Amino acid sequence: MTPDLLQELMAKAEGSCAYAEARQVHTRSEDASVLNGSVEEVTAGESEGIGVRVRIGGGWGFAATRDVSAAGAEEALARALAIAEAQPAAPATPLASAGEPARGHWEGPCEQDPFAVSLDARLAHLFEAEEPMRGDERVVRTWAGCRAIRTTKAFASTEGAACTQVLTECGGGIQAVAVGDGELQIRSYPSSHGGHVAAAGWEHLLELDLKGQAPRIREEAVALLTAPVCSAGTTTLVIHGEQVALQVHESIGHALELDRILLGEASYAGTSFVGAADLGSLRYGSEHLNVTADATTPGGLGSFGWDDEGVAGRRTPLIEQGVLRATLSNRESAAAIGLEASGGCARADGFARQPIVRMTNVNLEPGDAGSLADLIAATDEGLYVENNRSWSINDRRWQFQFACEVGREIRGGELGRLVRNPSYAGITPRFWGSLDAVCSPSEWQLYGLMNCGKGEPGQGMHVSHGAAPARFRGVQVGVA
Amino acid sequence: MTSTELAERALAQCGDGEAQATVTRERSLLSRFARSRPTQATAVDDLTVNVLVLRDGQAGTAETNLTSDDALRAAYERADAAARAAAASGPGDHPGLPGAPGAYPAHDGWDEATAALDPTLAGGALARAFATAEAHGFEAFGIYTNGEVETAIASSTGLRARELVTDAYMKVICRDDAGRSGWGAAGGSAVAALDAEALATEAAGRVPREEPAELGPGEYPVVLEPYAVGELLVYLSWLAFDGLAHAEGRGALDGKLGTRIAAPSINLADAPGFTATLPHAFDAEGIPKRPLPLIQDGVAHRVAYDLRSAKLAGTETTGHAIEPGGSPHGAIPTNLVLAGGGAADSAELAAPIERGLYVTRVWYVNPVHAKQTLLTGTTRDGTYLIEDGEVTRPVRDVRFTDSVLRILDTTEALTSAQKFVSDADFYGRRFAHGVVCPALRAQGFRVTG
Numbered sequence: 001m002t003p004d005l006l007q008e009l010m011a012k013a014e015g016s017c018a019y020a021e022a023r024q025v026h027t028r029s030e031d032a033s034v035l036n037g038s039v040e041e042v043t044a045g046e047s048e049g050i051g052v053r054v055r056i057g058g059g060w061g062f063a064a065t066r067d068v069s070a071a072g073a074e075e076a077l078a079r080a081l082a083i084a085e086a087q088p089a090a091p092a093t094p095l096a097s098a099g100e101p102a103r104g105h106w107e108g109p110c111e112q113d114p115f116a117v118s119l120d121a122r123l124a125h126l127f128e129a130e131e132p133m134r135g136d137e138r139v140v141r142t143w144a145g146c147r148a149i150r151t152t153k154a155f156a157s158t159e160g161a162a163c164t165q166v167l168t169e170c171g172g173g174i175q176a177v178a179v180g181d182g183e184l185q186i187r188s189y190p191s192s193h194g195g196h197v198a199a200a201g202w203e204h205l206l207e208l209d210l211k212g213q214a215p216r217i218r219e220e221a222v223a224l225l226t227a228p229v230c231s232a233g234t235t236t237l238v239i240h241g242e243q244v245a246l247q248v249h250e251s252i253g254h255a256l257e258l259d260r261i262l263l264g265e266a267s268y269a270g271t272s273f274v275g276a277a278d279l280g281s282l283r284y285g286s287e288h289l290n291v292t293a294d295a296t297t298p299g300g301l302g303s304f305g306w307d308d309e310g311v312a313g314r315r316t317p318l319i320e321q322g323v324l325r326a327t328l329s330n331r332e333s334a335a336a337i338g339l340e341a342s343g344g345c346a347r348a349d350g351f352a353r354q355p356i357v358r359m360t361n362v363n364l365e366p367g368d369a370g371s372l373a374d375l376i377a378a379t380d381e382g383l384y385v386e387n388n389r390s391w392s393i394n395d396r397r398w399q400f401q402f403a404c405e406v407g408r409e410i411r412g413g414e415l416g417r418l419v420r421n422p423s424y425a426g427i428t429p430r431f432w433g434s435l436d437a438v439c440s441p442s443e444w445q446l447y448g449l450m451n452c453g454k455g456e457p458g459q460g461m462h463v464s465h466g467a468a469p470a471r472f473r474g475v476q477v478g479v480a
Numbered sequence: 481m482t483s484t485e486l487a488e489r490a491l492a493q494c495g496d497g498e499a500q501a502t503v504t505r506e507r508s509l510l511s512r513f514a515r516s517r518p519t520q521a522t523a524v525d526d527l528t529v530n531v532l533v534l535r536d537g538q539a540g541t542a543e544t545n546l547t548s549d550d551a552l553r554a555a556y557e558r559a560d561a562a563a564r565a566a567a568a569s570g571p572g573d574h575p576g577l578p579g580a581p582g583a584y585p586a587h588d589g590w591d592e593a594t595a596a597l598d599p600t601l602a603g604g605a606l607a608r609a610f611a612t613a614e615a616h617g618f619e620a621f622g623i624y625t626n627g628e629v630e631t632a633i634a635s636s637t638g639l640r641a642r643e644l645v646t647d648a649y650m651k652v653i654c655r656d657d658a659g660r661s662g663w664g665a666a667g668g669s670a671v672a673a674l675d676a677e678a679l680a681t682e683a684a685g686r687v688p689r690e691e692p693a694e695l696g697p698g699e700y701p702v703v704l705e706p707y708a709v710g711e712l713l714v715y716l717s718w719l720a721f722d723g724l725a726h727a728e729g730r731g732a733l734d735g736k737l738g739t740r741i742a743a744p745s746i747n748l749a750d751a752p753g754f755t756a757t758l759p760h761a762f763d764a765e766g767i768p769k770r771p772l773p774l775i776q777d778g779v780a781h782r783v784a785y786d787l788r789s790a791k792l793a794g795t796e797t798t799g800h801a802i803e804p805g806g807s808p809h810g811a812i813p814t815n816l817v818l819a820g821g822g823a824a825d826s827a828e829l830a831a832p833i834e835r836g837l838y839v840t841r842v843w844y845v846n847p848v849h850a851k852q853t854l855l856t857g858t859t860r861d862g863t864y865l866i867e868d869g870e871v872t873r874p875v876r877d878v879r880f881t882d883s884v885l886r887i888l889d890t891t892e893a894l895t896s897a898q899k900f901v902s903d904a905d906f907y908g909r910r911f912a913h914g915v916v917c918p919a920l921r922a923q924g925f926r927v928t929g
Contacts, residue, residue: 042562086599
């Protein structure tokens with residue numbers, strides 16, 4: 001794929017709008033899963049099209065077509081112009097700089113092409129991982145799945161951008177569901193909600209060692225059926241890195257999207273308790289809280305050469321020692337608060353959606369609390385939780401409630417008995433203010449989220465979060 | 481080329497064995513607005529060709545939006561390779577593709593003015609919403625969208641199906657400088673269902689005029705407006721009426737069919753031909769859509785099946801496949817209708833409540849315990865206290881953690897009027913759906929934060 005056609009289209013757009021950009025996107029995907037000893041699903045997908053966005057005055061128009069010919073692209077440009085002009089007039093506002101025009105090619109890491117691994121081999125790998133979870137009649141569902149996605153993009157704009165990018169994503173996971181006496185319990189590895197996907201090739205799936213973890217997953221799913229229910233109260237909470245990643249995603253990442261802060265998402269995703277005036281002064285959490293938006297993190301689903309407005313991927317500290325320093329922005333929102341340059345966070349889901357402010361890789365930087373074992377050993381009493389089961393947060397990203405698949409009591413610096421249905425709730429800045437330890441770099445890793453929803457029409461985005469196990473004091477638990 | 485012709489072309493590329501080609505074409509417009517200004521406008525013209533191949537009861541599928549003969553052949557080959565690879569592991573549980581059914585039910589779910597996708601309709605609606613909000617001293621936020629979706633199925637077993645539907649939806653949130661907000665939304669098969677001025681007026685009327693009070697955790701009598709009831713019922717559809725989960729013992733109605741699970745006043749059905757729904761003639765497997773009673777007089781009656789889950793359960797499909805070949809997520813009713821009761825309006829529902837909660841809509845709902853239909857979420861865009869039988873003053877949005885079936889079990893009254901409610905959240909290919917339901921009063925709504 002080259003940007004040539006798009007560059008020709010941009011030449012035609014000159015003079016009819018203040019700004020235009022076009023993306024051609026080709027996506028290929030393959031998913032496979034096995035369930036209860038049989039193949040559950042094998043699917044393949046392919047799509048290609050062009051999305052054209054234009055700016056007239058202060059308004060935007062966007063049109064998408066699957067016709068990737070020059071005529072198809074021109075027709076999409078005409079439709080984008082027509083719908084931009086049909087809207088109520090809005091005063092013209094500036095766009096922040098995109099920096100140097102995007103030029104060249106970027107490609108994400110991929111050692112072993114997942115599409116070159118035969119279906120037979122993929123299914124065999126999944127069966128090997130799924131089989132050890134069977135054998136107990138209380139386990140009614142044993143699942144293993146994997147997926148691979150390759151996205152190839154070309155981009156051009158009326159500001160001289162012309163670039164191409166290729167991103168390969170691969171990963172998977174396992175899950176066991178146990179049922180008994182009216183109770184249902186789920187255990188997943190390495191992540192809930194479909195497993196752990198990274199910007200990588202098949203080698204990533206192999207590194208997960210799904211088969212090796214399967215017996216533990218089965219045993220814990222069954223044990224949870226009769227484990228005591230998590231008691232309600234206030235306690236010290238140690239959270240596994242996967243759940244920390246989701247906590248960062250929901251209560252920091254989304255809260256710092258500048259379009260939300262400026263009320264642009266009030267009709268759907270919501271707003272934020274953070275205000276633009278809070279930059280540089282808001283105490284978001286304790287001194288242990290350091291968060292970075294990093295589109296250059298190797299293996300991150302939010303890594304790219306350029307965002308979908310042609311802004312180069314970058315690393316931006318969002319929170320330093322608990323103090324808010326920056327937000328996630330695109331060209332329009334950055335300009336709205338007087339920033340000269342975009343934060344490089346404009347991303348679109350495929351060719352048929354326009355770029356909006358999205359997370360890149362919003363990472364909780366590691367601390368110095370050592371390993372997870374060290375952190376548990378340094379905790380007299382509390383609750384340890386793993387793997388997300390349920391999440392909900394209010395439209396200002398202020399109050400949240402999470403449930404996890406499994407909990408363990410902590411007593412005298414050791415993990416104790418299993419507890420079921422663990423949950424916790426909090427108020428975002430108070431919760432992060434109670435953070436008193438983050439494990440060291442040896443425990444830090446990326447966790448991929450494949451289902452981040454935002455925008456209208458809906459866009460599902462893939463993002464990663466670097467995280468390590470962390471400890472929080474005085475947390476309300478057992479709320480559900 | 482029509483979708484029917486494309487489906488035939490795709491099927492012609494398939495080799496021996498059972499195969500189904502499904503074409504879904506979307507043409508749509510969606511205009512967003514915030515702070516009484518247009519923010520994003522999106523026009524989509526795209527389609528998906530889904531090729532399903534069965535080999536020894538195993539299914540393989542491939543999707544593409546490329547329509548050359550080579551691309552369609554490649555899609556078939558990927559689907560066939562998937563089915564063969566699956567079959568190599570042993571026979572699957574798919575019972576085989578259905579033959580041509582009798583006539584599909586007719587419906588009036590297509591509207592010419594809506595299908596025209598005139599962008600000036602949205603422009604005019606936005607302008608009226610902005611003006612109405614301004615007249616009340618608020619800013620307007622929301623969307624206006626209309627679209628046309630054509631679906632065509634052709635299978636090697638002789639099934640041929642085609643459906644053309646339109647949908648239209650508008651929502652308006654009015655918001656004041658302090659962040660207090662109110663909500664109004666409407667939808668249907670035709671843009672004529674959208675009255676921007678009325679929706680903005682409704683939203684403005686729900687904006688609290690004073691600082692909201694705090695309401696602590698506890699159990700409260702509640703009046704849920706249709707917007708809230710509809711959202712809860714959508715989750716109930718997934719948790720209780722999915723035939724696959726039911727057959728696997730994971731469903732909320734496991735062991736409860738034929739027993740009382742809700743108040744006697746609760747009558748819930750999947751009714752794809754009911755007035756004010758977004759009708760559909762057939763499901764993703766080409767099975768005709770028929771009404772399906774789910775809860776009758778408070779008694780759990782049926783769950784929904786597609787072909788595969790029905791075979792697993794030893795019964796017949798009810799026409800609720802959401803993907804060709806059946807989805808691993810199960811079979812789901814998408815045209816829920818909750819029967820109304822005898823109350824004139826929400827004020828009458830509130831009348832017996834000494835101290836309780838009035839909820840316009842709920843937000844960010846997620847299951848906590850699927851089998852118990854236990855959900856958590858927050859209220860939004862119009863939450864009020866009910867005192868001595870009247871809606872009196874705003875309360876800050878609350879978190880609830882409660883079971884939908886428990887709420888339905890303690891339901892005391894419902895309004896006679898029903899409303900079509902939808903979130904119009906179109907991820908992937910557009911599939912407009914919603915719930916027709918009344919407002920209701922229930923006891924013991926569990927506020928947890």
